Amino acid sequence: MAYSGFRLIREALTGHKGWKPAWRDPEPQAHYDVVVVGGGGHGLATAHYLAKNFGKTRIAVLEKGWIGGGNVGRNTTIIRSNYLLPGNEPFYELSLQLWEGLEQDLNYNAMVSQRGIMNLFHTDAQRDAFRRRGNSMILHGSDAELLDREGVKREAPFLNFDNARFPIKGALMHRRGGTVRHDAVAWGYARSADRYGVDIIQNCEVTGFKIENGKIRGVETSRGTIGAEKVGVAVAGSSGKVMSYAGLRLPIESHVLQAFVSEGLKPMIPGVITFGAGHFYVSQSDKGGLVFGGDIDGYNTYAQRGNLPVVEDVCEGGMAIMPMIGRTRLLRMWGGIMDMSMDGSPIIDRTPIEGLYFNGGWCYGGFKATPASGLTFAHLLATGGPHATAEALRFDRFEKGLMIDEKGAGAQPNLH
Amino acid sequence: MIIPHPLLGPRDAQEFVYLGDASLLDRPDWQHPEAGSAYYEYLYLRDNPAGVHRELWFHEQGDRSWLVVTRDTTTHEILSAELASQVALSKEPVR
Ligand SMILES: Cc1cc2nc3c(=O)[nH]c(=O)nc-3n(C[C@H](O)[C@H](O)[C@H](O)COP(=O)(O)OP(=O)(O)OC[C@H]3O[C@@H](n4cnc5c(N)ncnc54)[C@H](O)[C@@H]3O)c2cc1C
Numbered sequence: 001m002a003y004s005g006f007r008l009i010r011e012a013l014t015g016h017k018g019w020k021p022a023w024r025d026p027e028p029q030a031h032y033d034v035v036v037v038g039g040g041g042h043g044l045a046t047a048h049y050l051a052k053n054f055g056k057t058r059i060a061v062l063e064k065g066w067i068g069g070g071n072v073g074r075n076t077t078i079i080r081s082n083y084l085l086p087g088n089e090p091f092y093e094l095s096l097q098l099w100e101g102l103e104q105d106l107n108y109n110a111m112v113s114q115r116g117i118m119n120l121f122h123t124d125a126q127r128d129a130f131r132r133r134g135n136s137m138i139l140h141g142s143d144a145e146l147l148d149r150e151g152v153k154r155e156a157p158f159l160n161f162d163n164a165r166f167p168i169k170g171a172l173m174h175r176r177g178g179t180v181r182h183d184a185v186a187w188g189y190a191r192s193a194d195r196y197g198v199d200i201i202q203n204c205e206v207t208g209f210k211i212e213n214g215k216i217r218g219v220e221t222s223r224g225t226i227g228a229e230k231v232g233v234a235v236a237g238s239s240g241k242v243m244s245y246a247g248l249r250l251p252i253e254s255h256v257l258q259a260f261v262s263e264g265l266k267p268m269i270p271g272v273i274t275f276g277a278g279h280f281y282v283s284q285s286d287k288g289g290l291v292f293g294g295d296i297d298g299y300n301t302y303a304q305r306g307n308l309p310v311v312e313d314v315c316e317g318g319m320a321i322m323p324m325i326g327r328t329r330l331l332r333m334w335g336g337i338m339d340m341s342m343d344g345s346p347i348i349d350r351t352p353i354e355g356l357y358f359n360g361g362w363c364y365g366g367f368k369a370t371p372a373s374g375l376t377f378a379h380l381l382a383t384g385g386p387h388a389t390a391e392a393l394r395f396d397r398f399e400k401g402l403m404i405d406e407k408g409a410g411a412q413p414n415l416h
Numbered sequence: 417m418i419i420p421h422p423l424l425g426p427r428d429a430q431e432f433v434y435l436g437d438a439s440l441l442d443r444p445d446w447q448h449p450e451a452g453s454a455y456y457e458y459l460y461l462r463d464n465p466a467g468v469h470r471e472l473w474f475h476e477q478g479d480r481s482w483l484v485v486t487r488d489t490t491t492h493e494i495l496s497a498e499l500a501s502q503v504a505l506s507k508e509p510v511r
């Protein structure tokens with residue numbers, strides 16, 4: 001059933017009795033051509049593009065819980081194409097372009113809102129670094145604008161410009177960046193994949209791989225063995241655990257990132273704003289809640305909850321740039337498990353096991369990557385070779401010294 | 417999280433800086449012919465287990481000792497804490 005304004009009016013006039021479930025709830029079959037492990041944004045997008053762009057049929061997405069219950073439903077919904085390095089920026093620019101046409105592609109309202117992102121800077125050195133980043137973005141076909149203090153004031157007069165320690169000197173503005181309703185991304189891709197015949201199988205945890213003579217034959221699951229020609233793993237924070245079933249160690253650690261939503265307030269924050277001296281970023285949802293977050297907690301964990309010191313740290317960052325939020329009450333906070341890679345950049349690659357492919361290491365920036373990740377992973381699964389924009393996102397870059405290290409900070413799983 | 421420091425008693429984890437898997441104590445021999453691949457594994461690859469994990473914490477805001485903390489990564493329960501210097505001297509492979 002295609003969604004449209006006409007359909008909505010018809011349903012409104014007939015008591016909304018004609019809506020059908022947006023996807024089926026099929027039983028797993030014995031064998032598929034491609035099995036995608038993980039029904040998050042990336043897994044569902046992969047299935048969508050496999051079916052739509054590569055004409056693949058007989059695809060299953062296996063999800064241990066319910067789709068959208070992982071990071072795709074836990075993130076702070078920011079999309080952007082404001083990276084610096086050649087291995088990354090073309091990929092995120094492709095992703096942003098896919099976001100721009102996503103709702104038409106999926107026939108689903110994902111509330112893509114290009115409300116702009118302002119990265120504040122507080123020192124001259126930071127201004128220079130942001131100018132360089134902005135130039136790199138423009139050279140890669142993205143958009144960037146360096147705002148001075150007055151320019152920032154016009155956008156967000158409520159900021160604390162004269163903080164004694166971190167005065168605001170300007171910002172790098174990325175106008176095409178913004179937010180997307182995260183749940184709708186999972187649901188939109190799921191519905192579209194389902195309409196192409198993909199089986200989305202929930203409550204089906206992968207517990208092992210069937211490997212014969214170095215070649216993948218299928219997966220063991222909580223709902224029995226499922227055969228497959230090819231298996232693509234896209235389980236985000238669970239990457240280390242799931243790939244250990246195939247005997248692989250990854251350049252990844254699992255960490256928790258927390259996020260917060262305040263009570264609903266009148267519209268006041270125009271886009272996304274990030275603090276350049278502490279780790280704090282904020283946007284305002286269409287319901288009025290301030291959606292904000294900061295740093296990872298910083299220790300290995302698979303528990304989807306964090307601890308209080310980071311809560312304090314994030315709120316201190318918020319108070320430093322916008323003291324007006326001091327009386328706001330927090331409504332909810334939660335954590336998601338991040339697959340922190342050793343250079344802060346993702347991996348979309350083959351593994352030493354024939355037919356087993358891996359997508360992960362998204363750190364805390366994987367939501368914006370969802371469309372490009374799905375498209376390039378589908379390309380890899382369908383053709384066996386990397387998509388042109390994902391060629392640098394390979395496993396062996398660590399061994400070869402070809403890290404994509406946006407921060408220039410070396411081997412550390414706590415970058416971004 | 418509260419870390420039971422072997423010398424100082426229970427201390428708030430906030431006083432510590434986290435480094436990572438305690439296998440980082442087992443620095444490979446740089447003169448070994450296979451040192452290149454050994455260092456690649458040492459620097460970049462991790463077991464990253466869901467469950468019991470032995471890991472290095474530095475008591476930066478305290479006595480500046482390094483500890484090996486054994487902790488469950490699925491519950492955050494801390495099972496034990498030892499001085500890293502003693503773990504290293506005991507020469508048992510940590511992983
Ligand atoms: C608090 C927070 C804020 C964030 N903010 C942003 C942001 O503003 N912008 C941005 O770009 N990114 C952000 N991210 C990162 C982004 O959400 C993730 O990088 C991205 O969602 C990961 O890909 P995914 O959607 O496929 O993951 P998930 O939705 O986590 O999907 C993985 C799925 O795999 C399933 N799975 C795991 N193990 C198994 C198994 N054995 N068998 C079957 N299924 C399994 C899980 O249940 C899960 O549903 C944020 C993350 C968090 C936690």
